Amino acid sequence: MNMNVPDEMPMGNEREQQIDDAVARMLRARRDTLRASVPLDVERRIRLSLAEATGPKPVTPTENVFSSLLAWFKRPIVAIPAALAALAFVTFAVSRNSGGAPPVDLHQLAYANFSSVVKGDLSLVKTTSDTTALRAFFAGSGVDYPVFFPSVKAELKGGVVSTDNGHAYAHLVYEIGDHTVYLFEADQASIDARIASLDTVITNDLNTGKWHWEERPGTGTLFVWKSNNVVCLAVSDLRTQDMSALFTLEAL
Amino acid sequence: MSDEDRLRQEFEREAVPHMGALYNFALRMTRDPDEAADLVQETYLKAYRFFSSFERGTNCKAWLFRILKNSYINRYRKTSKGPDVVEYDVVEEFFESVRSSEIETSVLEEQIFDNALDDEVTAAIQDLPDEFRTVIILCDIEELTYEEIAEFIDCPIGTVRSRLHRARKMLAVRLAEYAAKRGFSVSKRDFESTEEGAEI
Structure with missing residues (x-):
């Protein structure tokens, strides 16, 4: 039979309660060893993503120039050739990069x-x-x-x-x-x-x-x-x- | 120091130390280290975005767990997977199996629980259906209160107690099986009322 368990059940007798308590004591005593520790690379990845998300984003004087350029590149007549050129550049760069991930x-x-x-x-x-x-x-x-x-x-x-x-x-x-x-x-x-x-x-x-x-x-x-x-x-x-x-x- | 710096420092102090607890829970639930890592990363990024809405003075760990749960549910929905459906017969069998015994509880505790290997306990927890594994980890490993767990699983506190009670019984039975395999003379009668004297 495959069904969801009803939420409320009677708690059972005194002996069941004793076993219940014993299991809880055992788990609490072993709490530290039962926890899987965060692998170093995972922790660093999370910290780096947090640093990226929380890091300061300074506004520089050149930002306005970039904004103007960006607006210009968004025009379809410019955007399509630019996208093709960018794709070609990325393909070339990737083909030259033998290492993949940065050191x-x-x-x-x-x-x-x-x-x-x-x-x-x-x-x-x-x-x-x-x-x-x-x-x-x-x-x-x-x-x-x-x-x-x-x-x-x-x-x-x-x-x-x-x-x-x-x-x-x-x-x-x-x-x-x-x-x-x-x-x-x-x-x-x-x-x-x-x-x-x-x-x-x-x-x-x-x-x-x-x-x-x-x-x-x-x-x-x-x-x-x-x-x-x-x-x-x-x-x-x-x-x-x-x-x-x-x-x-x-x-x- | 800017408000942003203060927020960042507070987040580092309040939220980041719970990374181990979140990862452990995510790993136990997904059973996949990569998925667990993604889930925890997503949780922390969301938590930081909404950290200003975190109610100071309340349990940050419980707050993080709620965010993790939402991310977990969203991921399951996206991948069309669903949480395990509990096999009611199996649960009931476990539940009924621990009703009567002739051996003192203290002896059972010594033979089964004190001598259980950490790997066995971990495996026994892993074998629990999702609903039961969740409450065991949140209560007995992560020390969340019944109220916090109730909010996490979106059920009344009575349900938390009930699930916890059953989850511990399932663990007891599973650990008794391991104990029997390691040579401890645990009789089936210690946990079952139907087949008297049979060895596990």
Whole structure:
């Protein structure tokens, strides 16, 4: 029989109520583990769409010129040839663009992810300080480069994997007291393949064997270094001096 | 700071932290990560557009869930899909199966619920028909009040209680089945009154 269930039913006996209570207790106790966490790429996509929707739309003096041009292009005698020309240009541009999606900006993403970690919006998928288990987790999640575990005077809380432009990246989170250190690792190969991109100042620093430090007041401190072919971007709410004290030089 | 900046900051503070709850619910309802992501994105964009109409001091999470529900319904209408129709016989069978037992509830609870694996609980929730899965997630996972759930499902509070009660029973039966598979000696008598002593 296929029908909708009537809305009101008798509540049953005391035993049923006890089972009811037991199920409710069990579910509430497991609330956090039963929730599916938002994948990193999904969260970023939503945040980006929100940023686009909520971002400021400054009016520039050139806007009036564009408005006039737009009105002119809307005239049918101009619009049809213009549309054909635009189509031809787009076809040409697409045929020349081999990459498809734009490269992931590692620099900006590191800050954005750190913010998500601090706010609790980004949850660890593998919560352990066991680096062997984390290596296995990363490898099993599609990270195809050797993840680097620096010597940090903070507790390793675990890791999570993101997929950007079809490439898997490893992320680690450390904690010390009330402070968080977030580490984003990307392989040089993904930068070379233009799947990911790195700010030119940082690239120059790394290419000349330097470490890159920068502080964004109210956002975090960024520390970037390179270990073999892995670029490591660490972000923390600590100031540069305090954050640098956490990392053991030899280990980098 | 402009009004727009203030609104943006307030939205970030009030609405964005509930992304996990919305995604979890969307995923459980659609069973499709891409569809769930689209649904949550659509929800947030709509929520921001109408954030000025959000009544301050009320539960922002419940407000977001209502927007998500409307988006969900609209999507189903667009794709000509409909929510599951509950198999009444199946529900009734579950409902009747838990009436009598000889084992203490505390023992049952220890054997079935405490030892249940998280994956089993998740699977059991997933197996519930839409109406029952909705109330279980909103009440026991997301902690919405009966009033908020009633508004969400557009039914009286009595219906919320009734559905919740039945949904928990269905979960109990399903978890008992899992427990039996893992070797716990859960007798069918613990949950059924018709076939005495038979093992699940």
